[in-house]
Amino acid sequence: MISSSTSPHAGSTQKFALEINSAHKSFGQVDVLKGVNLKLDTGERVALMGPSGSGKSTLLNCICGIEPMDQGEIKLGGVSLNDISAKDLEQIRRQSIGYVFQSFHLLPTLSAFENIEFPAQLLDIPKKERLDRVEQLLDAIGLSQRAHHKPDALSGGECQRVAIARALIHRPNLILADEPTGSLDTDSGGQVLTLLEDLSNEFKVALLLVTHDQASTRICNRVISMKDGSLV
Amino acid sequence: MSIIPHSFRLILLLLVRTTLRHWRQKLGSYLLLLAIVAVGVGAFNGIRQASRSASANFGLFNQAVSGQSDFLIESPTQRLSTDVLAELSTLAGDPDWHMVPVIEGSVTALDSDNQPAQQLRLVGLDLLSLANLPDLVENKIDFGQDEASWYDWLGSENQVWIGQTTAEKIGVKEGGEVTILASGRRQQMRVRKILNQEGSALPDDLVIADIPTVQSLLSRPREINRVEVVLSQPDLRQDTDYLEEVEHRLTRELPENITLSPTQNRAADRAAMTAAFRLNLTILSLIAILVGAYLILQALDAAVVRKRTEIATLISLGVSRQILFLTSLVESIVIGLIGSVAGIGVGWFFAYFSAQMLADTVNALYFATTLDAISLTWTDCVFGVGLGLFFTLLAGWLPARDAMQTPPAQVLSKGDWSPGFTWLQKPKVGLCLMFLGGVCLLFPPLSLVGGGKMPVGGFLSAGFWILGAALLSGHALVVLSRWFRPFCTQPVSRLACSRLQDGSSRHRLAVAGLVVAVGMVTGMFQMVDSFRYTIEEWFDIRFQAELYISERGVTGAGTINGIDPTIMEELVQDETIAYADVVYISYAKPKEGITILSGVDMDAWTTSIKQLWYKPPGSFSAVAGAEPALISETFARRFGMINGGVTELDTPSGRKKISPVGIFSDYGNEFGTAAVDIKTWKSWTQSERPINVSLYLKEETDVNQIRDRLRLAFPGLDVRNGKELRDVALGIFEQTFKATSALNIIGLVVAFAGLLLGLFSIFDESARTWLTLRHLGFSNRQFLLSAGMEGAGIGLAAWVSGSLIGLVLGWLLVKVINVQSFGWTLLWHVPYTDFFIFGILLVLTGFLSGCLASAYWNFKRK
Incomplete structure (x- = not known):
């Protein structure tokens, strides 16, 4: 288990859910991140916009520790990702971050219920509490009747709602949403955004929303843009 | 205008621009695939070449x-x-x-x-x-x-x-x-x-x-x-x-x-004489290529799934489905061709190491032979390449057809997970094959030149049943996973179990490939074990004498020199001997092939000498005008005398009639033995030379002391007590099954190589799932564990299905194929302990294969 001193939960009273200072990352000769600085308050929702190739996805990968940075520092709930082991990084991903993908990426062999429950199982949350949370989230996303359907039996909008519930089951400090409405029609997209806003409010979770769509920014407190690896 | 047809140029273009590039990307997998074809063809060709080399000199030594x-x-x-x-x-x-x-x-x-x-x-x-x-x-x-x-x-x-x-x-x-x-x-x-x-x-x-x-x-x-x-x-x-x-x-x-x-x-x-032996080996040598065919099917199916988006795009761009279908088939042909050519080399290598083994077996069971240099003929090359191409084409056909039938829109809208062959999820084909196997069992054996019998129906049944069981094994995987799923409460086990329960065609084919190998191996386990068990029982009953004496140093079925009669006369005078059961043998000529004519003390054999009787003396009355004989079960089946009757044998004294009064079990030769009284034998064969003698000693004699004394007195004779004779016989028995064991091992190695390949392609295909899991905080350890459990699940399903079909095959080998091929009835004995140990090993190997494949996949991803 991650030590309490490095646990983001230990620092959940911190003002910033996410703090990025001078993040640099390059792939070979290509500089993808050029000194990115960003702070997200607890419960704050920020939209990150920018053209393809501007470094948005790389930034998300660096935030969740999948991609190591070349320089700079990222703090999640006050805990610097620079100073911790790979094992602790995995633990932080499990505890502090919820991830919503453009293509949902639900586990195809698990039902909606099991998909939502999965991150809680990874954290060894007691069964009763886990099941309560799943029920509560299923109710919140309006899919209680579809709980035992597998992803291939759900529509795109339903899949994304399940993905959002999965991102929230373990009560993270931060949700990283990578174009969550990119694969959805306007109506479904609208419902997903509203759901993200409501749940973010309800669970006091910060949201970093990567999007190309100006309309999606309506749920955000702040909109920032990225170009050629820098925030503008 | 080009003289090369447009479609041909298009296929060539697709091969160069797409197929070969995929090969380069997945070089390791394709090399393993080629190795599987090579080993399959190699096992078949190796046995052909080794058999030829082992029996090349059985003609005339001079x-x-x-x-x-x-x-x-x-x-x-x-x-x-x-x-x-x-x-x-x-x-x-x-x-x-x-x-x-x-x-x-x-x-x-x-x-x-x-x-x-x-x-x-x-x-x-x-x-x-x-x-x-x-x-x-x-x-x-x-x-x-x-x-x-x-x-x-x-x-x-x-x-x-x-x-x-x-x-x-x-x-x-x-x-x-x-x-x-x-x-x-x-x-x-x-x-x-x-x-x-x-x-x-x-x-x-x-x-x-x-x-x-x-x-x-x-x-x-x-x-x-x-x-x-x-x-x-x-x-x-x-x-x-x-x-x-x-x-x-x-x-x-x-x-x-x-x-x-x-x-x-x-x-x-x-x-x-050796036709049945060689055919059995040839059929066994096909295990590797049969297992290989499943693995090729699996690998090509995985390749098609991997390329679905590309195929769909090509269709959208106007490439016809026929062209894409042909391109896929050409890919199979190229794999078959390269693999088979390599297989010819591998075959030579196998032949080099197995020829002596086969020559020893032929010497021990049939006739004297010496080993000839391993030769490679054009026929070997044609057979090898033909076999490899046939199986790869067969395996490549279905994925090619499947890919072409998938509508592009559907393909493009799907994620990374595809059920693959939907027909694999229906038990119809498997059940049909099982039924066909049952029908084939009704076919009578085919008579061979030389008097042998070929259980064609039995072999066809075995083939259909094993293929049917392999196809049905996917259902076993799903059912087992469903049973286990309630117990899988941890995320790792739940994920592994859910993926197995989903039963993709890759999972099903991975199990099927293993089932072919496991079924054949467990079937052979039973046959060998039943044989050993029967021989031990036979020994316990038949060999009650204290000492057994034969010509020293000479072993093998082809050496019936016999013992100088003057020496035998001197030997049986020993005062410690209560009774000497002297046996004489020579060849005799039935209408086809050869058989063994034996001279024995008929009075003693029908009354006091113990035998494992198939039908005890007195079961029949000898036909008038024919010599009463005790015949072996093999002889009885070969000449249609299982219920008595009469047959004729050519001897140096002319054609003689014999008629059975009893049938005994004999596992010494497959030509059959007819035993007549010694006097008759001497008169018919005009020979006086005995082959061996069993000595029943007087009471209160020290057997080993007398053995040692006789050894000193008769240095040219082998004098053995019961235990020593048993050890020698079991040694010959083990020798006989060496080649079989080697082929079993090759089949299993191919199956495990295929399991690795299959798991690797399964993980490769699930790349997005693993990526998602990483975002969810799945650790490397958990990933390896989950993959290991998936492999273990495949191993378990293969063991359950393979053992079930193995039991059926064991029954078929013991009760049908052996009886029809060699004419002897074996006591069916199932080595349950070996089965369970094999099962544990299989599950463990599956687990390790899963871990290994995932570790390698992880390494490649990084």
């Missing part, structure tokens, strides 16, 4: 010296009195042919510690007359510089000629002496000359001597084995009219009960 003969003059027992030579004198002067009398037998050279070192084939020829044969000159065998003084060695009693290799093996030089055991005596032979083997093809174990010398060394005075007839004009060998005329002239002058047959018939007879 031919390297005397040249190719055209006809053989023999008696039904393959032993002739020299008196026959006088009767043949009218034929001997004919200028159209030369007559070459031959005597042959096995002797055992002793080492410096007087222990048997090497078995040698002693061939006696009329060396003087051989000088007249053109072939001798052609073969350039130099019998020494002293031909001028030939009278020095003519008529010597112990001078022999041996080849360079043999001399080196037994460590003797020209003029040196070799101590040998022959016909129960210890004797000396002096090496007159070591023959320079350059340019001749002398078998390694050949020793040549003059006829009287061999008669003396083998204690077989006035006896030869056959007379070979060599045409004076070899160029007329192709002239069938001439050959017919010669055969007619020769037959006309032959004495009574002496037969003449073309020499090539002998090779055909011998080939027929």
Whole structure:
């Protein structure tokens, strides 16, 4: 288990859910991140916009520790990702971050219920509490009747709602949403955004929303843009 | 306008621009696929080549010296009195042919510690007359510089000629002496000359001597084995009219009960004798390619799934489905072609290592043979490549068809997870195959030239059942996962179990490939174990005597020298012996092939000597006018006498009728044995030479003390107590199944290589799932564990399905195929402990394969 001193939960009273200072990352000769600085308050929702190739996805990968940075520092709930082991990084991903993908990426062999429950199982949350949370989230996303359907039996909008519930089951400090409405029609997209806003409010979770769509920014407190690896 | 058709150019373009690039990306997987084809083809070709090499010299050992003969003059027992030579004198002067009398037998050279070192084939020829044969000159065998003084060695009693290799093996030089055991005596032979083997093809174990010398060394005075007839004009060998005329002239002058047959018939007879053995091995050698076909199917299916988006895009761009289908098939052909060509090399390698093993088995069970150099013929190449291409095309057909039938829009809208072949999820095909297998069981066995039987129906049933079980095994995977799922509460186990329960075609094919191997191996386990168990039971009942005595050093079915009768007479006088059960055997000639005629004490055999009776004495009454006989089950089945009756055998005393009064179980040979009373045997065969004796000692005698005393008194005899005889017999038994075990192992190795390949492609196909799991905080350890559990699940499902079909195959092998092929009934014995150990090993190997494949996949991803 991650030590309490490095646990983001230990620092959940911190003002910033996410703090990025001078993040640099390059792939070979290509500089993808050029000194990115960003702070997200607890419960704050920020939209990150920018053209393809501007470094948005790389930034998300660096935030969740999948991609190591070349320089700079990222703090999640006050805990610097620079100073911790790979094992602790995995633990932080499990505890502090919820991830919503453009293509949902639900586990195809698990039902909606099991998909939502999965991150809680990874954290060894007691069964009763886990099941309560799943029920509560299923109710919140309006899919209680579809709980035992597998992803291939759900529509795109339903899949994304399940993905959002999965991102929230373990009560993270931060949700990283990578174009969550990119694969959805306007109506479904609208419902997903509203759901993200409501749940973010309800669970006091910060949201970093990567999007190309100006309309999606309506749920955000702040909109920032990225170009050629820098925030503008 | 180009002379190359447009469609051909398009296929070529697709191969170069897409297929080959995929190969480059997945080089490791494709190399493993090629290796699987190569091993499959190699196992088949290796067995073909090794069988040929192991039985290449079962013809006539003297031919390297005397040249190719055209006809053989023999008696039904393959032993002739020299008196026959006088009767043949009218034929001997004919200028159209030369007559070459031959005597042959096995002797055992002793080492410096007087222990048997090497078995040698002693061939006696009329060396003087051989000088007249053109072939001798052609073969350039130099019998020494002293031909001028030939009278020095003519008529010597112990001078022999041996080849360079043999001399080196037994460590003797020209003029040196070799101590040998022959016909129960210890004797000396002096090496007159070591023959320079350059340019001749002398078998390694050949020793040549003059006829009287061999008669003396083998204690077989006035006896030869056959007379070979060599045409004076070899160029007329192709002239069938001439050959017919010669055969007619020769037959006309032959004495009574002496037969003449073309020499090539002998090779055909011998080939027929081992036909069942070789066919069984050939079928077994197909396991690897059969398992391989599933793996190729799996790998090509995975490749098609991997390329679905690309295929869909190509279709959208206007490439016709037929072109894409043909491109996929050409890919299979290329895999089959490269794999098969490599397989021919692998086959040579397998043959090199297994030929001696097979030669030993043929020696032990059928007849004397020596190993020939491994040869590779064009037929081998054509067979190997044909087999590889057939299986790869068969395996490539379905994925190609499947890919072409998938609508592009549907393909493009799907994620990374595809169920693949939907027909695999329906049990219809599997159940149909199982039904067909049941129908085939009704087919009667096919009669082979030489009297053997081929259980075609049994083999077809085995094939259909194993394929059917392999297809149905995917359902076992799903059912087992469903059973286990409630117990999988942890995320890792839940994920693994859910993926298995989902039962993609890759998972199903991975199980199917393993099921083929596991089914065959567990079926063979049972057959070998049943055989061992039956032989042990047979031993416990049949061998109740205290001591067993036979000719020392000589082993193998082809060596029935027998023991010098004077030695046997002296031996049975020993005062500690209460009863000596002396057994005589010789060959006899039924209508087809050969069989064994035995002389036994009928009174004792029908009353006091214990036997494992299939039908005890008194079950039938002998037919009037026929000699009452006890026949082996093999003999009874071969000649249709399982419910009594009568059959005829050619003996040196003419054609004789025998009729069974009882049937005993005998696992010593598959030609069948008929035992008549000793007096009758001696009169029919005109021989006095016994083959072995079982000694029942008087009470309160120390068996081992008497054994040691007899060993000292009779150094040319093997004197063994019951336990020692059992050990020797079980040693021969283990030898017999060495090749089978080797093929089983090859099949399993291919299956596990395929499991690795399959798991790797499954993980590769689930790349997005793993990526998602990483975002969710799944650790590397959890990933490996989950993959390991997936592999273990596949192993478990394969074990359950494979063991079930293995049990059926075991029954089929023991109760149908063995009975029809060899004519003996085995006691069906299931080695449950071995089954469970095998199951545990399979699950563990599956787990390790999963971990290994995922670790490698992870490494590649990084």
